[in-house]
Amino acid sequence: MKADLILYNIGSLVTSREIEKTSDMTNMENIEIIENAYLAVKDDKILQVGKEPIPKDLVDSNTAMVDVHKKVVTPGIVDSHTHLVFYGSRENELPLKIKGVPYLEILRNGGGILSTVRATRKATKDELIKKAMDTLDRMLCFGVTTVESKSGYGLSLEQELKQLEVNSELNKKHPIDIVSTFMGAHAVPEEYRDRPHDYIDEIIKMLPEIKKRNLAEFCDIFCEDEVFSVDESRKILTEAKKEGYKLKIHADEIVSLGGAELAGEVGAVSAEHLMAVSDEGIKSLKENNVIANILPATSFNLGKNYAPVRKMIDEGVNVAISSDYNPGSCPTENMQLVMQICSSQLKMTPAEIFKGVTLNGARALTRENTIGSLEKGKKADFIVYDTDNLNYIFYNFGINHVKDVYKDGKIVVKNKERVY
Template sequence: MAKGSKLLVHNIGNLITLEKLVSERRHIKITAEDLSLKKNAWLAIESGKVLASGEGAIPEAYTSFPSFDAKQKMVTPGLVDSHTHPIFGGDRTHEFAARLDGKTYQDIAKAGGGIKYSIRTTREASTADLLDRCLGLLKTFLRHGVTTVEAKTGYGQNAQEEIRCLEVLQTADQQVPQTLSITCLGLHDIPTDFPDKATFVKHMTEELLPEVKKRNLAHWVDAFVENGYFSVEDVKPYFEKAKELGLPIRLHADEFAPSGAAEAAALWGAASADHMQKASDEGIEALAKAGGVAVMLPATSFYTKIPYADASRFRSKDCPVAVASDFNPGSCYLSNLPFVASLSALYCGLSPYEAFVAVTFNAAKALKLEGSKGALSPGHDADFVIHGLNTLEQWIADFGQTDPLHVFCAGEPAL
C-alpha cells in the first residue's frame, strides 16, 4: 500500500484484533477475552498499517476513506506459519505409501529416502524449477489465509547449494505479497559426499555461515538436533559461529527422543524450539525463562502417526506456544494452517483461543515479528483475512475446509 493510501473495512460481523495481548505484551494464559473481539465493527488502515478499529458507528475521521464491505463476515489478523520447508526438488509421496505399509521415518531414511532423497533431487533441480514450485506453494499458503511465512532451506546441504536455495527464497520474497522470514537450515542431514559428520559441520560453519551474513541471505540459522542426525555437541560450533556473526537462532528439537535440544535452545537464546514432543520439563522451563517459543507441529504427527506434543506441559511452565504446518516434501505434505490449528486443539489440548493465537500473535513472536505481525492493533501491518465463516468457533470446527473470501497484505488485496 502506497504511503498515505487509506482503506476502511466496514460491516464486519466479528473482528478479532488481539489488542489486549499486544498492549500487555503477553503470550501465555490465553483466554476468550484476549481475542479483543469487536462486533458490528470497522477497521481503518493507512499506509499499510492499522490505524484504528471499533464497533458501531464509524467516526467522521474515517468516513471519507475508500471502503470495503466485509458483509458481516469474520475478520482476523493474517495467519503466520512459523515453520515451513517450501524449497525442494523431487517427489517423496511414495514415502507416505511406505509408512502405510508399516515403515517408520527412520526406516525410510536408512533406506536412502527421507531428507537425503530430497538433497539429491534438490541439487538436480534447476533454479527456475525450484523457484516455480516455491512460488506455487506460497500461493497455496496464501489461499489458506497465511500472510507471513517462515521459509527454510535444508535440502542443499553444502555451502553452494544452500546459498542457491537462499537466493531462490530471496527472489520469491520479491514476487509474493506475503512477508517471508528466511531460515538457513544448514544442518539438516549429512549428505553422502562428506566423509563424516564433523567434516560436514566444519564446512557449513566455515564456508556457509560467513557468506550468509556477508550477503544478508537469511534472517535465521537452524539445525535438526535429534538422535540419529545431529546432537547438541555436534551443532555447538555451528551455533557458536552463528552467534559470533550475529545470526539469530532457531532449531528443530526433541521430536523423537529427549536430546537436550530444548535446554540448548535456551542457552543459545533461540527464538524458538520446534517439534518438542519429547522435550524434558527442565528444557521447557528453561526455554520459557529465556523468552523462547515452543512451536508445536501437529500435522507431522498426523501425517506420520507419531505422538503429538502435549500443550499442558508448556502451559504449566508458562512457555509460549505457537503452531506451524511444518510443510515439507516427506513427513508432512500438508499446507493448510487452519487445519493444523484445529489439529492442535483436538490432539494437543489447546483451547480454540490458544490455537488461534498460536497461529497469529505467538507465531509472530516465534519470528520476533510480534511488533508488526499477528494482530490488528494500531501500528501493526494491515495483514488481515475476511473469512467465509462468521465466528472463531466455526473456524476451529471447520478444519480449514472453508477458504477465506479475501486476504489482504499491508492493506492491499492479495487474494
C-alpha cells in the same frame, strides 16, 4: 487522518492485541476480540480498529467502504516454520510407510530427506522458484501472509546459497513475506556419511559466506538422536550467534535429548517440534522466553504423539503454531487444518490458536512490532473468514474458510480466488 479503506460490520474482529489477563484466562488467551467492529487502513498500514460506530473523522469521499456482513476478521496467518524450497516429491514412499517400514530403513535405501537433497541439487533456480510460487499461492488462499523458509536440501555452500537466493527472489515476486533461515545442519549429506565432523566444520565455514550476502536472518539445526547431538548443535549455534544470526532449534522431536534446554542456554528465539520435551526443557523455555513452536500436522500425518502443549501453556510458555510444510513428514499448505488439529487433538481454545498463528508466530520471527496483530502502525495484513463466529472455523474442519486476504492493505485473494 482519513482512511483509504474501511472494513465495517465485522461480527468478530480478532485483533490479537494482548489484553489484561483475567483469572479464568490462560496466558495464550489474552488477546482482544471485538464484536461489531470496524478496521481502518491507510496506505499499507492499520490506521485504527474499534467497535462501531465508525468515527466520522476517518471517512471522506475517497474512502473505500467494505461491508463484511458480520463475518470474522483476523490478522494474516504467520507460518513461522516451513521447508518451502525443494524439488521433487516423495509419494513413492507412501506404500512403504503404510506397511510400517521404519524411516531409517527408507533413508538407508536412498529415500527420505536425501532423495529430496538429490532432486533439489539437480534443479535450477528457476525450477525451484516456479514450484515454490505455486506452493505460496496455495498458502495465501488459506490465509497465510508471512512464511519462514529454511534451506537445508542443498547441504553444500553452493547449493545452500542457491536455495537461499530462491528465498530472496520469492520475497520480491510473491505477495507473501518470506523470512529466510539457513539450515545447512538439516542432515549430514551422503558424501560426508563416514566423516560427519568434517561436515560440521563445513557448516561453520558456510555461516559467514551466507551472512555477508545477507541471505539468512536465522540459523536452525536438527538436534536429534542420529542427526546432530546437543554438543554439536551448541558448537554450530554458538558460531552462528557470533556471525549475527538469530537462532532456532528443531528440539526434542523424537527423543528427549535436551534440545529445549539448549534453546534456553544459547538464547534461541524459538524451539521447534518439542513432542518429547522434558519438564526441565519446559522450564528452560519459560525462563529464557523461548517461543515453543509446535507443528501438530507432522504428528497427525505420521500418526505420532503431539507436543504437550497444555502443560507448556500451564507453565506460561508462549506457544506458536506452524505447518512444518516439507516433502517428507508434512506435505500440506493448509494452516487451517493445522489449527483444527490444535482444537480437536491438542484441546486448545480458539483464542489460544489464533494467538499461536498470529502474534506468537510473529514473535517466533521477531516480527511482533510489525505484524501478528491488528493495531495502529502495523502492516495491514488481514483475512476475512466466511463464517459468522470463531467456533465454526474449528467445528467444520478440513475446509478452507478464508474468503478474502489483504496483504499490505491490498486485496490479494477475493472470494477464495487469487487476484494479485
